[in-house]
Every structure is written in structure tokens, then in C-alpha cells.
Amino acid sequence: MSKFKQTSISDIILDIVIYTSLFILTFSIIIPILHIFSVSLSDSEAVLGLKVGIWPVGFTIESYSKIFTTKLIPNAFKNSVIYTLVGTVINLSLTALTAYPLSKKELTLRKLYMTLIIITMYIGGGLIPMLLLIRGLGLFDTMWSLILPGAIATGNLLMLRSFFQTIPAELEESAKIDGANDFLIFISIVIPTSKAALATIGLFYAVGHWNSFMGAIIYLQSFEKMPLQVILREIVIKGTRLDALAYQDPLESMKSEAWSTRMKYATLFVSMIPMMMVYPFVQKYFVKGVMIGSLKG
Template sequence: MRLSRGERLGSAINYILLGAFALLALAPFVHVLAQSLSSHQAITTGRVSLWPVDFSLEAYSRVLSENAFLNAFKVSVLRTVAGTIVNVVLTCLLAYPISKTYIKGRSAIMFLIVFSMMFGGGMIPTFLVVKETGLLNTFWAFIIPGAISAFNVIIIKNFFQSVPAELEESAKIDGGSNLGILFRIVIPLSMPAIATITLFHAVGHWNSFFDTVLYVTNRELFPLQVYLRELVMFNQSNIDNNSGYSANLDSTLLALESLKAAALVASTIPILIVYPFLQKYFVKGIMLGSVKG
């Protein structure tokens, strides 16, 4: 279709404005990346903006040799993988039955799910529940309290309802069980929505730190975001030997801002690697899962 002159002009203006906003959003990350690759003298003299000055990889060498960083990175990876699997599996197992109109009590269950999105027990009651169930200072404190998201259940439930009922009926005639139909037919046909909530949960687990502050005091279980939080908030690259951080980082030889930047960039790379593989499903899954039902 041939565009008019006004439409071409409008499209050009839109591209320019969106490109400018994208560059503004990207600029802070580029600045952090430039700092992580610059020398101590370049950072302390304020010569680093959006391009590395006196290129150096020493900050990454120092950060990646820190036992505290490596342990926190391992905890974050394990939490993200295990937590996302638990979240997606439980979400599908809950969404599938409530997507069927013939299930008795379906309306009451849906009411409770929606109700939980608007009203919560609060921080202290949640902490008491976690404490009484013996989850404090355990890895499962990261997984179980937020195992199911009501919002994601609704997205998946709406998507499951879009799967033709005839496919399930024919599978039942062939002797398929409910779980078999779910995992062999419904879920494969709902991959855009599954990929969407997988991305939601993975990013949520990777970026989460507040539940660690609430439920965990064992530093061996601290994820990467808590390590970065302490690195930034306390303005030092290590706390002390008793806290589990090694004391081999000499801030007099290497700019602290460079160490912070290197740690931040290293913590961002895994999600940047995963996102492109799921991005193509992202918009499709949100739009279809939100409007059908």
C-alpha cells in the first residue's frame, strides 16, 4: 500500500522520537559498561562518559575472582532455573482445570484468585507463615512463597480456553488422560503464553532481593542482587572476613565505581542472553492471553 506524504512524514517523526527515547534509555547502561572497561585514573578524573577510556579488564578480573560474587551468581542461577520451573508447572496445573466451564466450584476458585490480586496478608503475616513452615534460612524460601502468580494464572487460563475443545475430545476418545492432554496437546499449543510467563518469572527471580532480606540471614544463600545491593549501598567492595567476603580487593588500586560497574554488567548478561529467545513470543502471548476467555 502506497503511503501518502503526510503518513510518511508521521512515520519518520515516530521513528525519530522512538529512536531518541531508546537512546536515552540505553545511555545509563552504556555509561556503566564504559566505566567497567576503563582504568582507575580515567574514572577518578571524570573522563569516562559513553566510551571506555584507557581500556582495562581488571575490574572484571577482580570481580569474577571474588568468592562472594561467584557464590551469589550460582545461587541466582539455581533460584532462577528452579523457581521458574516450579512457577510455570504449578501455574499450568492450576489454570487448566479452571479453564473448563464444567468444573464445579470454578467460579469460586476464580473469585479467590482475583481477590488475592487485590488484597494480601501483608509483610508480617507472610513472614510468620514462612517462619512457621520452616522455610527461614532455606533455599525454598525463594521458591514456595511466590510459587503461583494470580495474574499469570489468568493469562494462561484465558489462553487454554482458546484451544479447540474438539482436540481434547478426540484425545479422550483415544484414551488420553487429563494430564496427558495438558502436557501433550494444550501446553504445546500455548507456547506463546508459556514463554511469556516464563520470561516474567525468570526476570522476577533474577532481580529479586527483598525476600532474601526478609527470610534469609545465611550469606551462603545470598543471591546476586543482594551482593550488588551491599556493594552499592555500603560503598565498598567487601564487608569483612567474618561476613563471608574476601578482603583481596584493594580499592586504592582500582576505582570502586569500576568494580560496581563490572559487577552490574556481569549480573545483567544472563538475562540479556535469554531474552532474545523468548522475545518473539512476548507480545503475542500477552495480547492473545489477555483478550480471550
């Protein structure tokens, strides 16, 4: 009985530690987001006087009005959405189509294929050869230069392969008895069974596309094709004002430091919205999906 009580007390202490840690972690994430949102909705005087905490002071939507009335940010936002959606669909399709046959032990030269794929995790061609390849294929300054080079991530491929190996072979055997071919089995049985894995890996791919900016800096020349993250880099890191980036009248681009800060924070918050909207819909798959690489080697 005393052992049971001792175990219960230890469980309670463990729960307290876990929930306290989660609360601190959540608090440390939410507070900066609230501060960014509040600064973007506050007036310049309050921002300049460092009066803004987690609640707007001198409420105004001027920053957001400026963002959406200037073509620069909406166009970059549209580019990022297109690159992310198209890229994620291509990523998931090619990763799943490659991982499925590699999960089958009867695949001819399976070990050779796996060895060649794993080598790519440690050895890359380098930036200059990749740039020459992109130019040679006619992909330079196009959307495909950001999508096709990373169409399959080796780590995600290996995780999805591991998940496919956990699918009971009896399901596929019964489908074959009914006359289904490999492609029909893949579409009607494997894909529906792998929703958690696909949702998790899809989220990894989508976040990668959304946050990527290095590829755009290297492979894109046309400013109107730049994704939102490149514009954010210009605004936040270089401190460039929105009006200057939009090539408007130089007199109009001379804003105060407070105005520049408000614009930076408003743009930052706008860039967070898509991922914050997507995550709740895939959250139910995420807990199960993140374990896919540890289920079977």
C-alpha cells in the same frame, strides 16, 4: 486519488514518528549500558577524571578479574541462577496446572475458585504472618523461602487461563475420541499449543526472580546463600566495597572512589548478562505472548 495520497502521507508521517520514538527509546537504553560497561573496563585515573563516555579509556579488565577471583560475586551469581531456574520451572508448572482446569466452564465450583484467587490480588496476609508461616514450615534460611511463597502469581495465572480458553475445543475432543485422558491432553496438546504464552510468562517469572532481593533480606540469614541482587544492593546503594564484603584484610579493602565505582559498574554489568542472553531466544514468542490477557476474558 487525492484521498489515497493523503492517507499515504499520513502513514509516512506516522511511520516517521514511530521509528523516531523507537530510536530515541533504544538510544536512551543502550547508552547507559555502554557507559556502565566502559567504566568497568577503564582505569581509575580516567574514571576519577570523568573522561569515560561510551568507550573505555585506559582499557583494563582488572575489575572483572577481581570479581571472578573473589568468591563473593561468583557464589552470589550461582545462587541467583539456581533460584531463577528452579523458581521459574516451579512457577510455570504450578501456574499451568492451575490455569488449565480453571479455563474449563464445566469445572465444579469454578466461580468460587476464581473469586478466592482474585481476592489474593487485593488482600495479603502481611509481612509478619508470612515470616511466621515461613518459620513454622521450616523454610527459613532456605532456597524454598524465596520460591514457594510466590509459586503462583495471580496476574500470570489469569493471563494463562485466558490463553487456554482460546484453544479450540475440537482439538481436545478429537484427542478424547482417540482415548486420551485430561493429563495426556494437557501434555501433548495444550502445552505445545501454548509455547508463546508459556515463554512470555516464564520470562516474567524469571525476571522477577533475578531482580528480587527483598525476600532474601527477610528470609535468609546465611550470607553465602544470598543472591546477586543483595550483593548489588550492598555495593551500589550502601557503597560497600567488594573487599570489605568479602571480609578480607581491611588494608586491602581501602580502595579509591574510582576503584569502587569501577567495581560497582562491573558487578552491575555482570548482573545484566543472563537476561540479555535469554531475551533473544524468547523474543519471537514475546509479541504474541504479551497479548494473551486480551484475547478472551
